[in-house]
Amino acid sequence: MDAQLIELARAAGASVVTLMATDAWERTRDGIVSLWQRTSPSRAEGVQGELEAARDDLLTARETGDELAEQELRDEWTGRVRRLLGERPDIADDLRRILAELAPEGDDAPRSVHMRAEATGNGRVYQAGRDQHITER
Template sequence: MDAQLIELARTAGASVVTLMATDAWERTRDGLVSLFRRTDPSRAEGVQGELDAARDDLLSARDTGDELTEGELRDAWTGRMRRLLVERPDIAEDLRALLSELDPGAKDAPQGVHLRAEASGSGRVYQAGRDQHITER
């Protein structure tokens, strides 16, 4: 397995666990289940149940201050993503696209925005790849 796929698996595992505790959780779960459904439909329902159980474990661990569980979950989902990519390296781009959609700041996510500007004289340029707040007086 090449280094790029290993790094993608690490990124995916970390992102999945991080997103478990956010408002993007349902989109994350649905996107991963959809990905598994395309690669192995018989496993999709099981993956959904495992994702939900992992989220419950993560939230419970955070409530009790158990920091080890989050790392264990991250390692487990990294391994699962690695095995998926070993079986189906052709879905790497689909996984990258999903991660980019769910977490635009994810490492190795394809960057779709390129900004370039030029101002002269007393001109001003304001650019942002995300939120931008400008207060001028």
């Protein structure tokens, strides 16, 4: 499988699970189910039910602070999307379009931020994924 499709599946799996706990949940569910409806209509209803169950699991995991369960859900949906793309690579553009509609530029939807810093001696590092206010003198 093409590395770009694998990365797309990884991004989609993470986005789907992250958006399960947001106001964009219904649009997310509908968009993902629409992919299955076009590629495998007999499985679409089952996928919708599995998405609903995964959302319940995610909300429970967040309430209890179970980060491992949340990561397992991301991995599970990454695998599902990867298998779908493996069967039907022609839907990759449709998936990209759905993801772009769910998280347009300027939206406050959660995004991954990876930062790395190193300080030596008396050096300090200040990092922020959004606003940062430093008041020390």
